[in-house]
Amino acid sequence: MTHSSMQGFVMNSLLVIALLPLALLGPGMAFVSIGGGGSTHVSITGMALLQKVQETCRAVAEKNGYEFNPTGSSPEELVQACLGPTAKGEVSGAKFHSALQEIYTQNGLVDRDFVNSAPHHFNSEAFLEGRSLITQGMVTIKINIHNENFQAARTTLGRVLHTLQDFYSHSNWVELGYTKPYSNLINPGLPLDNLADVNTHTCSDCASGTCPNQLLPNILKDKKLTSGYMGVFSSVKPKGKCSHGGATDLTSKINPRGGISKDERRQDNLAFYNAAVKAATDASLELLQDLRLAVGDEDFLRMMGIARSSVLCFVIDTTGSMSDDIEEARSVVYQIIDQYKGTQDEPSEYILVPFNDPEFGPMIRTTHADKMKEEISKLKASGGGDDPEMCLSGLQLALTGAPSSSDIYVFTDALAKDIELKDTIEALISSTKSKVSFFITAPFGRRRRSLRAASFDDYKDIALLSGGQAIQVSKSELSQATDIILDTSTSALVTVLQRARNPGTQETFPVTLDETLKNITIYITGTSITFTLTNPAGVTQSQSEASGKLGTIQTVGNLHRIRLNSDKQAGTWQININSNQPYTLKITGQSTITFIYDFVESFAGPHPGYAVLSGRPQAGQSATLMLTVMGRRGPSSMTAEQVGLAKVSGPESVSNGVLTQMDNGEILVTVDAVPEGEFVVIVKGTDKVSNSQFQRQSNTQMSLSKVKIQAVVDSSVEPGQAFKLPFSVMTQSSDGKYSISARNDRNFPMSFPNELTLVTGQYANATLTITPPASTESGTDVTLTIDAKSSNGVDSNYAVLRLSVVTKITDFIQPLCKVVSVQANKCPHDLSQCGPFRWELSANITDGNGTGIESISLHQGNGTLTYTSLSAPIIVANYNASCCSQIVEIIAVDKVGNVGKCYQSIAQSGVPPALTLSLPLWICLLISAFLVRP
Numbered sequence: 033m034t035h036s037s038m039q040g041f042v043m044n045s046l047l048v049i050a051l052l053p054l055a056l057l058g059p060g061m062a063f064v065s066i067g068g069g070g071s072t073h074v075s076i077t078g079m080a081l082l083q084k085v086q087e088t089c090r091a092v093a094e095k096n097g098y099e100f101n102p103t104g105s106s107p108e109e110l111v112q113a114c115l116g117p118t119a120k121g122e123v124s125g126a127k128f129h130s131a132l133q134e135i136y137t138q139n140g141l142v143d144r145d146f147v148n149s150a151p152h153h154f155n156s157e158a159f160l161e162g163r164s165l166i167t168q169g170m171v172t173i174k175i176n177i178h179n180e181n182f183q184a185a186r187t188t189l190g191r192v193l194h195t196l197q198d199f200y201s202h203s204n205w206v207e208l209g210y211t212k213p214y215s216n217l218i219n220p221g222l223p224l225d226n227l228a229d230v231n232t233h234t235c236s237d238c239a240s241g242t243c244p245n246q247l248l249p250n251i252l253k254d255k256k257l258t259s260g261y262m263g264v265f266s267s268v269k270p271k272g273k274c275s276h277g278g279a280t281d282l283t284s285k286i287n288p289r290g291g292i293s294k295d296e297r298r299q300d301n302l303a304f305y306n307a308a309v310k311a312a313t314d315a316s317l318e319l320l321q322d323l324r325l326a327v328g329d330e331d332f333l334r335m336m337g338i339a340r341s342s343v344l345c346f347v348i349d350t351t352g353s354m355s356d357d358i359e360e361a362r363s364v365v366y367q368i369i370d371q372y373k374g375t376q377d378e379p380s381e382y383i384l385v386p387f388n389d390p391e392f393g394p395m396i397r398t399t400h401a402d403k404m405k406e407e408i409s410k411l412k413a414s415g416g417g418d419d420p421e422m423c424l425s426g427l428q429l430a431l432t433g434a435p436s437s438s439d440i441y442v443f444t445d446a447l448a449k450d451i452e453l454k455d456t457i458e459a460l461i462s463s464t465k466s467k468v469s470f471f472i473t474a475p476f477g478r479r480r481r482s483l484r485a486a487s488f489d490d491y492k493d494i495a496l497l498s499g500g501q502a503i504q505v506s507k508s509e510l511s512q513a514t515d516i517i518l519d520t521s522t523s524a525l526v527t528v529l530q531r532a533r534n535p536g537t538q539e540t541f542p543v544t545l546d547e548t549l550k551n552i553t554i555y556i557t558g559t560s561i562t563f564t565l566t567n568p569a570g571v572t573q574s575q576s577e578a579s580g581k582l583g584t585i586q587t588v589g590n591l592h593r594i595r596l597n598s599d600k601q602a603g604t605w606q607i608n609i610n611s612n613q614p615y616t617l618k619i620t621g622q623s624t625i626t627f628i629y630d631f632v633e634s635f636a637g638p639h640p641g642y643a644v645l646s647g648r649p650q651a652g653q654s655a656t657l658m659l660t661v662m663g664r665r666g667p668s669s670m671t672a673e674q675v676g677l678a679k680v681s682g683p684e685s686v687s688n689g690v691l692t693q694m695d696n697g698e699i700l701v702t703v704d705a706v707p708e709g710e711f712v713v714i715v716k717g718t719d720k721v722s723n724s725q726f727q728r729q730s731n732t733q734m735s736l737s738k739v740k741i742q743a744v745v746d747s748s749v750e751p752g753q754a755f756k757l758p759f760s761v762m763t764q765s766s767d768g769k770y771s772i773s774a775r776n777d778r779n780f781p782m783s784f785p786n787e788l789t790l791v792t793g794q795y796a797n798a799t800l801t802i803t804p805p806a807s808t809e810s811g812t813d814v815t816l817t818i819d820a821k822s823s824n825g826v827d828s829n830y831a832v833l834r835l836s837v838v839t840k841i842t843d844f845i846q847p848l849c850k851v852v853s854v855q856a857n858k859c860p861h862d863l864s865q866c867g868p869f870r871w872e873l874s875a876n877i878t879d880g881n882g883t884g885i886e887s888i889s890l891h892q893g894n895g896t897l898t899y900t901s902l903s904a905p906i907i908v909a910n911y912n913a914s915c916c917s918q919i920v921e922i923i924a925v926d927k928v929g930n931v932g933k934c935y936q937s938i939a940q941s942g943v944p945p946a947l948t949l950s951l952p953l954w955i956c957l958l959i960s961a962f963l964v965r966p
């Protein structure tokens with residue numbers, strides 16, 4: 033058995049993770065394709081990602097002295113095991129799931145956004161251009177990971193993997209007899225040799241359209257690399273060239289007819305198909321390994337959404353009247369840092385954005401608790417006075433800088449001066465699904481006039497839209513209200529129910545609290561309010577009982593916070609609220625049962641699929657969303673029974689969707705009658721582990737729109753260069769003028785038409801030009817929102833796009849690591865005697881004419897590595913280790929992320945000890961030998 037067939041076996045039997053439906057493997061593969069349907073791109077990508085994540089987790093565990101022992105193969109169990117002993121509490125797999133989905137989605141979108149681009153699919157012999165997409169993409173991924181722009185990294189990773197995988201399906205690599213990946217595709221320092229030139233005939237005619245092997249004998253003999261020509265709109269191809277093949281390829285009807293693509297598994301191409309899938313999987317692993325070595329294990333895992341999930345993000349008004357508030361924010365930060373240190377709830381990232389008038393920012397983003405303490409201690413209240421401040425500008429920075437689904441807290445005592453940003457803020461909230469809560473310490477009822485008549489209700493609107501809360505308290509009471517921040521700084525927070533009533537009503541809200549929910553907190557905001565809680569057994573507690581049979585109630589300002597006792601009874605609770613003033617109700621808890629979702633639209637073409645919407649879904653048609661429900665033991669441990677869209681603001685209204693289980697484990701939900709106005713996603717189902725009913729709700733409110741904006745960012749942006757972004761706008765509402773506004777969070781200069789005249793049902797095309805200054809640091813990411821609004825303001829929609837500014841890389845030279853000497857003569861032949869003896873190695877590391885070495889590290893080996901100054905032209909690395917640790921792999925990474933390695937083993941040749949072991953153990957050893965292959 034060769035290594036690569038062994039690997040196929042490994043993945044089919046051992047590393048298949050619950051995320052991937054079994055139907056995609058084994059015999060079920062017959063109905064999917066590398067390029068088609070997206071399924072096999074997803075399964076190849078999924079296998080590679082999950083295998084690489086497991087390897088990385090194991091290495092991190094080993095380094096930190098704990099064992100990586102997942103209790104099962106679900107992503108949530110992998111995350112829990114990967115985070116190690118600190119992950120004692122509830123750990124949510126949601127971010128890992130989301131990261132995987134993002135990569136899969138972007139992979140699939142290459143078939144929509146670049147359907148007719150040969151390089152993106154290695155069609156039509158576009159080898160150099162295709163390779164350039166991969167290598168430039170890898171540069172973008174590395175610099176984005178380095179700058180912690182993980183979302184941008186995932187977007188590019190999904191696309192690059194698609195192109196890389198297509199090479200094996202669309203070229204004749206496997207027909208030439210190769211079984212290993214073509215490493216030169218990810219290594220621009222190496223040439224692409226032996227490409228068939230445009231005049232070389234490559235295929236024989238295939239009248240039936242599907243033939244086992246159409247490649248001409250001399251192409252095979254000379255090992256000439258070629259790929260199939262593909263014409264979606266045209267049948268033209270150079271003489272004698274192979275086609276891609278299939279119904280959508282017009283060139284396949286031109287002699288030589290047929291096609292060489294291995295997109296589909298058929299009886300006549302079985303061997304080549306399987307070889308292509310295997311090579312594509314190995315190639316994906318090879319690319320991921322290069323990324324992992326370049327960025328390091330920890331950042332690789334963070335890019336994959338494997339990190340403690342809580343992020344602490346504060347946006348703080350620093351004008352003169354805010355000194356008490358700043359002091360309180362500081363004290364909360366200290367408390368969270370000190371209290372959660374070393375636990376699962378310790379934030380993995382801290383973000384701080386000050387704002388004043390007229391300045392705001394800069395955003396401070398750090399993973400180091402001490403740095404956050406230092407920065408927040410530096411904040412001083414000054415200037416500004418009572419006037420409105422640049423609150424939304426500060427919030428915009430936080431929303432674009434924080435990871436998606438973050439909790440953001442805004443401290444202010446003034447209205448927003450920059451209220452014109454409200455639409456942008458709302459677009460960013462919908463696209464990031466982050467929650468924004470306000471602590472407003474202005475005197476009640478204070479109403480200030482401002483440019484566009486901002487009011488504190490704007491903050492309440494923003495909070496409600498995002499699923500956050502607007503708390504109004506006096507400055508002296510603020511410290512009692514900030515417990516909310518501690519409640520939400522946890523790794524597995526879920527929202528069970530959120531409702532708002534304006535005007536107030538008397539209403540009873542039933543809610544199912546399941547067994548898994550812990551630390552349940554009920555928040556009621558509003559004035560002149562009475563409420564009563566009733567548990568499933570009929571026990572009640574009213575707002576006047578601060579400490580009752582069901583929980584403890586704390587009231588401060590407009591906030592009532594009720595902590596249910598930890599022995600709460602699972603089942604249906606009733607919350608009766610009575611007020612004639614507006615109020616909100618929110619119930620949260622900690623649980624691993626949660627869900628992620630995206631509103632999507634289907635797209636047609638040769639390889640149809642679903643694309644995530646970047647704005648609001650279209651009015652006048654059913655809404656569709658992709659949903660993944662997670663449980664304690666992965667998706668298989670629960671069933672979703674009801675998924676619907678519900679109104680948060682009364683009266684109560686829920687539209688249930690039709691659920692379709694998708695191949696990749698997701699659920700496609702189609703809702704025909706979408707509620708008017710704003711809605712959230714609700715999910716109800718059964719947890720099979722506790723056999724109890726659960727309910728969950730999304731935080732971010734969404735609504736439909738008659739306007740649609742389409743835009744695709746197809747590459748990174750260079751500093752100092754104007755970048756043109758075509759976009760198109762369509763309305764289903766009446767003809768007329770639509771105002772266009774666009775903003776970016778870096779204040780880079782932009783030009784775009786301020787107005788477009790739309791004809792109902794037709795796309796109008798326009799171009800936005802954005803020019804990052806020449807001094808922009810490579811790796812800067814830019815969040816761009818484009819907004820289109822009808823002249824009467826009734827119809828509007830937005831698109832949120834991310835751009836990466838990346839300096840064009842000219843250094844493709846990998847660092848060179850050369851082993852100069854090995855001294856292992858003291859090591860005994862008998863391994864059991866190795867204990868007291870050591871061996872040594874010396875290596876010279878250079879970066880030739882490259883950008884210079886950035887880091888040197890040990891990837892394998894249990895010894896001591898030292899090296900001379902990184903700035904010298906030749907770096908001398910010395911390694912010594914116990915004779916028991918027989919392998920060393922040294923990794924050198926240069927300043928742009930090119931990776932060089934040296935590998936040395938002092939294992940004595942002879943009969944491998946493995947042969948004397950039982951077969952399963954032998955297989956395991958072979959597998960691990962393969963996994964740690966240099």
Ligand SMILES: *[C@@H]1O[C@H](CO)[C@@H](O)[C@H](O)[C@H]1NC(C)=O
Nearest residue numbers: 518519522550551552598622
């Ligand atoms: C959550 O509940 C657990 C026990 O149920 C308790 O130990 C822990 O302190 C609670 N966490 C918070 C933040 O109150």
Ligand SMILES: *[C@@H]1O[C@H](CO)[C@@H](O)[C@H](O)[C@H]1NC(C)=O
Nearest residue numbers: 758759760794795796797798
């Ligand atoms: C806008 O561009 C699309 C292709 O991107 C094209 O099909 C359409 O005709 C264009 N519309 C107008 C009004 O030019």
Ligand SMILES: *[C@@H]1O[C@H](CO)[C@@H](O)[C@H](O)[C@H]1NC(C)=O
Nearest residue numbers: 850851852875876906907908
């Ligand atoms: C390794 O580097 C050292 C120090 O620069 C140099 O003296 C030596 O000749 C180099 N050896 C090789 C084999 O390049």
Ligand SMILES: *[C@@H]1O[C@H](CO)[C@@H](O)[C@H](O)[C@H]1NC(C)=O
Nearest residue numbers: 845846848878879880881882
């Ligand atoms: C480095 O650059 C110089 C001048 O451009 C060239 O002569 C030399 O061959 C290059 N060396 C390497 C290792 O590429």
Ligand SMILES: *[C@@H]1O[C@H](CO)[C@@H](O)[C@H](O)[C@H]1NC(C)=O
Nearest residue numbers: 870872896897898910911912
């Ligand atoms: C191993 O390397 C370290 C660091 O250079 C050094 O301090 C130590 O003496 C070496 N050990 C042996 C046995 O050479």
Ligand SMILES: *[C@@H]1O[C@H](CO)[C@@H](O)[C@H](O)[C@H]1NC(C)=O
Nearest residue numbers: 893894895914915916917918
């Ligand atoms: C690695 O080194 C540590 C301490 O030096 C030792 O406890 C451990 O057993 C070693 N592991 C291997 C695989 O050699």
